[in-house]
Structures are given as structure tokens and as C-alpha cells.
């Protein structure tokens with residue numbers, strides 16, 4: 001039995017309610033569930049409810065929010081909370097994506113607090129880690145990954161560690177067309193598992209790879225057993241292309 005794979009689509013600021021619903025209708029029409037893979041969709045928060053309604057009861061699909069605030073409610077204009085995302089149909093939350101960290105100044109501490117609030121709302125946090133090009137070239141990849149991971153493990157109660165999912169997304173690979181090689185990705189995935197294992201967390205924390213994944217490189221990446229799936233931006237925006245990438249496209 002092959003390990004179950006997670007294919008996560010991060011739509012970023014694309015596909016408002018109508019376009020998102022149309023995407024799902026088309027995707028459902030051209031695919032059927034496969035028992036060995038789970039498909040996670042991260043629409044913009046305004047499209048969460050329509051996407052969730054359109055997906056209906058398809059058992060292989062989970063909907064996720066791209067971001068939540070660390071408080072469950074309050075005077076935080078423009079923000080969405082984990083309980084609200086849950087109410088709109090989310091079961092997963094993307095936490096600490098590099099665009100949040102680098103464009104919106106999210107700190108390691110805020111990322112950790114968001115993971116905690118996500119778990120409290122009964123949702124799965126998909127925590128994103130990754131080094132910049134300068135950090136990689138300076139030989140600091142390991143240090144950066146550990147620095148980003150430790151605050152999450154410090155704040156999340158040990159009883160919830162088994163519910164964490166991690167994505168390794170090197171910043172230099174996101175949206176650049178330059179993916180990490182399967183070997184490079186596998187090496188960092190092992191490092192993440194080692195850092196988690198050092199804290200006494202038993203069991204295998206799923207680790208996804210993200211950064212310029214497309215239909216042409218996904219098989220080589222997933223051939224490495226260290227990868228439990230992929231997190232995909234640009235190549236997840238078209239329903240037929242996404243069906244092909246996740247291996248559920250119709251034969252030509």
C-alpha cells in the first residue's frame with residue numbers, strides 16, 4: 001500500500017467566489033476520488049464558503065484557509081479567525097506561508113500563536129517553513145528551519161503535536177520556476193523530522209514540499225519517500241492542469 005499523499009493547492013489571491021465555484025465544478029466533473037491521495041484546497045477566505053458548498057461530500061477533498069488571526073474574535077479589522085474559517089467549511093489552515101512572513105511581516109512567534117489557535121478551533125495547521133536564497137547560500141538553511149519550527153513546538157501542547165503538518169517551502173523556489181531538487185528537498189524534510197523527533201514526538205509528521213511544483217516535476221519529487229505531498233501555487237490555478245498534476249486527469 002503506497003503512503004497516502006497530500007496535494008495542496010494554494011490559490012493565494014486568485015479565484016473570487018464565482019471563479020472558485022466554477023473551478024470546483026469543473027474539477028469534480030473531470031476527476032473521481034482516489035483512495036491513496038488527499039486533495040487540499042486553499043481559496044481566499046472570501047471564497048471558502050462557496051468552495052466548501054461546491055465540494056459537497058467528496059471524501060478526498062479538504063478545504064483550508066490561507067491565514068487566520070491568533071485571536072478567536074475581536075477588534076482586528078480585516079482579519080479572519082480560525083473559528084470563522086471553520087464555520088465557513090475549513091478543516092485546515094495554512095500558517096506562516098513565506099508571503100505572510102516576508103510581505104506582511106509575520107514573526108515566528110505570531111506563526112506559533114496561529115498554530116495554537118488553529119488547533120483550538122479543531123483545525124489542522126499546515127505550518128510553512130523555508131529559507132531565503134541568501135540564507136541557503138550562507139549555509140544557514142538548518143538554522144533557519146529550526147528557528148522557525150521551535151516556537152511552534154514550544155507553544156503547541158504536546159498532546160496536539162501529532163496533528164501538525166509541515167510544508168517545506170524554500171523562499172527562492174516559490175513562484176520562480178526553480179524548484180528544489182528532490183535530493184535537496186528530501187534532505188530538509190529529514191532535518192524537519194529530526195528536529196521534531198528530538199522533542200520526543202513519536203510518529204511521522206507529514207511534510208509537504210512546495211516551490212515551483214508542476215506537472216513536469218511532481219513525479220520526480222514524490223518519488224522520494226521523505227516527501228508526503230506537495231503544496232502548489234501557480235500550477236494549481238487551472239482545474240484541468242491541477243487534475244493532471246494530482247494524477248486524476250482524464251486520459252487524452
Ligand code: PGA
Nearest residue numbers: 174175211212232233234
Ligand atoms: P508556487 O507557489 O507553486 O507558485 O511556486 C507555492 C506556494 O507558494 O505555496
